[in-house]
Amino acid sequence: MSFPSLDGETPDKLIARLAAAGRAAQRVLARLDHDAKAAALRAASAALRADSASILAANAEDLVAGQLAGLTPAMLDRLMLDPVRLEAIAAAVDAIAALPDPVGQVIDTSVRPNGLALSRVRVPVGLIGIIYESRPNVTADAAALCFASGNAVLLRGGSEAVRSNRAIHTAMVRGLESAGVPAAAVQLLPTQDRAAVGAMLGAAGLIDMIVPRGGKSLVARVQADARVPVLAHLDGINHTYVHSAADPAKALAIAVNAKLRRTGICGAMETLLLDAQFPSSQAVVAALLDEGCELRGDSRAMALDPRVVAAADEDWHTEYLDSVLSVAVVDGLDAALQHIATHGSQHTEAIVSEDAEATERFLSEVDSAIVMANASTQFADGGEFGLGAEIGIATGRLHARGPVALEGLTTYKWLVRGSGQIRP
C-alpha cells in the first residue's frame, strides 16, 4: 500500500477541497431522517463485518510495521484488531444507529406578544474534524457518532494505523453509499503528511469543530495550534473527598473502585482527600495499599500507615493513570473545596458523606464538569450516563461539558413563525 503524498497540492488546498466536498455532503445528510441515518449506519456495520478479512489483513500489516518501528507492547495492543474486537467495532456502530436522533429536537418554544412563534431546534454542527492516534476503532466510532448526529466528518488517524483505518473507512463508505449517502459524508485524510493536520487546524470557516482523541500531548498540540473551535478533553485529576460523616464501608469500596477498577481511564481518582474527623481513614488507606496501590501522602496521611510515602508538590496536580494515588488529610469541607479548587482539573470530583447539607454544598460549590455524591468517579463515562456512546469527556467550559455524545455534536437554530409582522 502506498502512502500518498500531497501530489503537488498544497495542504491548504487539499483541506479546502475535502471540506467543500464534506460540506456539500452534509447538506444532504442534514435532511435525512432518523430511519434513513440508522439504515445507512447498519449498512456500514454490515460492510465492516463483510470486510473483516481485509480489515484484519490490513491491521496485520500495521502491526508488522509497528513492530519494526519499535512500538511498545502497549501501543501495539492499542493498534491490534482481532475478530472479537472488530465485531465490537461493528456492534458499536449498530448501537449508535439505535440512539435517539438529536437533530430536529425542539429545545424550547415561546410566543411573543406580537404573535411571533419562536422555537429553538437542534441542528448538526456541520463538518467535524477528528484527529486521533493509533486506535483504529476510533475511525468507525467517530464516523458513526458524527454521521448519526447529521454531521460530515474529516478523519485523521495516526500513522501507525493507516492501513487499518483505510480498510475500515473503505468498508464503511461502501455501506453508506449503498444506502444512498454521499461518500464525502465520511472522509479520511488521504495523506499522513503532518502539514495537512496543520491545515485542518487552521481551517476556520471550513471545518466547524475539531475533536482531538488521544493522549495529553496530542490534545495540547491541537489546542495550541487550532484556529477552529476545539472540543478537548484534557487531564482528569479527579478527587474523592471522604467527609467526616461518610459511611465507612461505602468510603472504602468507593475509594478502591475509583482508583483501581481501571487505573488508565480519565475518570480514575488521582487524589483522595480524607477528612481529619472521618474515623475510618486508616482502613481506607490500608485497603488501597493491600490492593497494591502506591500511596503518596502529606504528613497526616503518612501517619495513618507506615507504607504511605511522602508526596512531592507535583503529586497534587499529577494524573497518574496508574496504581498510584496522592492522599491528603483535610480539615473539613471548606478545606476539601479549597484543595480541589487549587489542584483539580475540573473533570470529575466526588464526595462520600451521609450528611445531606455537606453533600449539597459540595455538589453546588465544586466547579467541575461532573460532581458526584456517594459514587465512584469511574462512572464518568458517556455509556454509564445513558448517552449510549461518547466522542469524549470535555474539560472545556463552552458548548458541551463532561461526556459528549450525539447532543454535543449538534447546535441549534431559532425558528420564527410569523403572519406578516413588521418591527415598529
Place this chain on the structure above:
Amino acid sequence: MSFPSLDGETPDKLIARLAAAGRAAQRVLARLDHDAKAAALRAASAALRADSASILAANAEDLVAGQLAGLTPAMLDRLMLDPVRLEAIAAAVDAIAALPDPVGQVIDTSVRPNGLALSRVRVPVGLIGIIYESRPNVTADAAALCFASGNAVLLRGGSEAVRSNRAIHTAMVRGLESAGVPAAAVQLLPTQDRAAVGAMLGAAGLIDMIVPRGGKSLVARVQADARVPVLAHLDGINHTYVHSAADPAKALAIAVNAKLRRTGICGAMETLLLDAQFPSSQAVVAALLDEGCELRGDSRAMALDPRVVAAADEDWHTEYLDSVLSVAVVDGLDAALQHIATHGSQHTEAIVSEDAEATERFLSEVDSAIVMANASTQFADGGEFGLGAEIGIATGRLHARGPVALEGLTTYKWLVRGSGQIRP
C-alpha cells in the same frame, strides 16, 4: 485624568493578576442567589444615577478629546452621553436585574438502572472578557449581563471613551460593593495599552470566554488572535425570499421594514430574493425605491424598474448597513436556498409565503442562526425574542447561536447523586 501605563508590569502579568482576582470574586458570585444578585445590580444602577454629574463630566472630556482627535460625527454620537441616555443605561441595568436567573436551572435529569440520579445544572461560564469600542453604555450593559449570570467580567473599552468608562465603572463597583460583592467581580482594564488586549486574547485557562462588541474589524481581529474561546458576531448578510405564494401586501411591508426601519443594525435585510413566479415584484421594488433605497439587481431585477442599477459580483456578499439593497430574481425555492447557501452569512434569513410546505422547507433547510417566516428580519434581536437583553448575536455555530443573553453566558455541570455505587 492620567492614562496609566503598565508601570513596569508585563501585559501577561497584569492580565494574570486581574484574572486571578476576577476568578476569586467569581467563586463568591457563583454562590449568590437571584435576590442577592438583583439587589446588587439595583445598587449599581442607583450609583449610576447618583454619579450622573461626574459621569457626564467625564463624558464631556471624552467628547472634547474626540473632537480634537478628529472623530467623525457618527463616532462622536456613539460616544455621547446625556441625562436621557444615562438614565436609559441605569434602567437597562435594572431590567437585567429583573430577568430570571439561569444559574441553577436544571436542564434535564435521569435515573440510571443502578440508581445513580443524574442532572445537568446551569452554572456560570466563569470569567468573561469583553472587548468593545466607543459606546460607553456597553460598560454598564456587559457588566450587568455578566454579573446577572454569575460571571466575573474583565472589560476593555475603546480609548475614545476611557473617561466615561472609568466613571461608569467606578459608580457600578461602588454600588456592587455596597451590596457586599467583591469589587473584582467587575474589572475595567486599568490601561489602554494594546499589548494588554493581546494578553487578554492569549489568556487561555485564565479567561474563559471573550466577547468582542463592535465593528467587523474589531471582531475579526479578536477572532484571529484569540487563544481564548470567542463568542463572535460577524456579518449579517440577511436575505428575504419572497416566494411565489407570498401575500403581496405582507411581502411589500416586510421588505420595506426589513431593509429600511433601521439600516445600520445587523438584522437588516441586505439581499431581496424575488421569486420569478411572484406576481407583485414590481410593486415591492417600487416601494423600496420610492422610500429612497438604492437597489442593485441582476438583469431580471433591473427589468422590473428602470431605477434598479446593475449589481456587481461583490454586491451578493456585501453587508451594506445602509439604504442599499441587492435584489435577485430566482426560479423557485431551490434556487433561493442555493443563493442563500452560497452568499449568506448564516445570520438571519426570512421567507414570505402563504404556502405551508414551502415555508417549512425553508425553515428546515436554511442553515442560519435565525430563520423566519412572514416576518421582518429586523426582529433578530434579543429583546424582541423575549430574552430581555443580549450580549450580541452569535454567528458562530458552537455554544450559543443567534441572540445571546443570560443563558448564553452560562454552561452546565453534571450532578450525580448515588448511594454507594461502584462501577463493576
